[in-house]
Amino acid sequence: MDRSDIERAVASHYGRGGLTDNILKSLGLQDAAPGSVPIEALFPVDQLHHGGVGLTEKMAAASGVRAGVKVLDAGSGIGGSARFLAGRFDCDIDAMDLSEDYVQTANDLDMLVGLSEKISHRAGSVLDLPYEGGSFDVVWCQNVTMNVADKKTMFSEAFRVLRSGGVYVLTHIGRKSDGAIDYPLPWAITEATSFVTSPSDFTQALSDAGFTDVRDHAKDAPPPPPASKGEPDDSVAMGADMSLRRDNMRRSVAAGRLVPMLVTAVKP
Numbered sequence: 001m002d003r004s005d006i007e008r009a010v011a012s013h014y015g016r017g018g019l020t021d022n023i024l025k026s027l028g029l030q031d032a033a034p035g036s037v038p039i040e041a042l043f044p045v046d047q048l049h050h051g052g053v054g055l056t057e058k059m060a061a062a063s064g065v066r067a068g069v070k071v072l073d074a075g076s077g078i079g080g081s082a083r084f085l086a087g088r089f090d091c092d093i094d095a096m097d098l099s100e101d102y103v104q105t106a107n108d109l110d111m112l113v114g115l116s117e118k119i120s121h122r123a124g125s126v127l128d129l130p131y132e133g134g135s136f137d138v139v140w141c142q143n144v145t146m147n148v149a150d151k152k153t154m155f156s157e158a159f160r161v162l163r164s165g166g167v168y169v170l171t172h173i174g175r176k177s178d179g180a181i182d183y184p185l186p187w188a189i190t191e192a193t194s195f196v197t198s199p200s201d202f203t204q205a206l207s208d209a210g211f212t213d214v215r216d217h218a219k220d221a222p223p224p225p226p227a228s229k230g231e232p233d234d235s236v237a238m239g240a241d242m243s244l245r246r247d248n249m250r251r252s253v254a255a256g257r258l259v260p261m262l263v264t265a266v267k268p
């Protein structure tokens with residue numbers, strides 16, 4: 001598949017109509033007024049990655065995010081991490097994602113928590129960032145790289161839009177050893193849209209793009225815990241078969257075939 005085939009397939013894997021209504025229904029927030037909902041109320045459904053908001057907190061600590069920092073959330077899903085960063089740290093966020101449905105839902109949810117002024121969402125690809133060079137202090141990329149074949153272009157785009165001294169922070173699921181991986185997985189139904197680079201190739205590609213101080217804080221990115229039954233979770237946004245997809249991932253992590261990574265890299 002070429003780039004546009006992959007991006008079309010990935011966008012349709014994630015996108016789904018009626019998402020805002022379904023999320024609000026799952027949380028009993030159908031009648032909530034704009035600006036009346038705390039960001040925390042959305043965490044059960046808006047963190048579309050293993051490790052939930054705990055992983056987002058660890059990424060924030062590893063990246064050194066703080067008040068006033070300008071962040072690009074590259075592959076922002078329905079905006080869960082962007083709202084976390086804007087709400088907790090008062091950062092200004094640009095966010096972009098391939099899925100138009102997700103961008104629409106992210107805007108709706110920002111309004112609900114009163115953060116529309118702090119976050120600007122748009123649709124687009126991490127392979128072609130529509131921003132000036134040196135625009136950001138932090139580029140944030142949470143569980144996106146598994147859907148991107150051309151990491152060379154992706155990493156050089158992140159390098160370009162970071163200022164000197166800026167930090168690229170990523171979570172990735174790495175391919176640790178050979179052996180069959182069961183699909184479907186949270187990010188892909190088949191291996192046609194799954195690009196789980198090995199940890200060493202992943203960090204080497206960051207160095208090749210010009211980053212220094214490339215570090216994998218893997219111990220801070222544990223695999224997902226079993227889902228608690230009947231609670232709202234990311235399956236509202238990710239699809240009804242998420243418990244099977246999460247179980248497949250957990251099994252491959254336990255067998256040592258996949259490994260969750262949390263990587264920071266600095267633009268010199």
Ligand SMILES: C[S@@+](CC[C@H](N)C(=O)[O-])C[C@H]1O[C@@H](n2cnc3c(N)ncnc32)[C@H](O)[C@@H]1O
Nearest residue numbers: 047048049075076077097098125126142144147
């Ligand atoms: C597993 S979700 C993670 C979303 C979000 N980062 C989070 O953690 O809540 C992966 C996201 O990456 C986006 N994505 C995948 N490939 C992309 C690309 N080439 N450009 C922009 N977004 C992409 C998908 O549309 C999807 O929203």
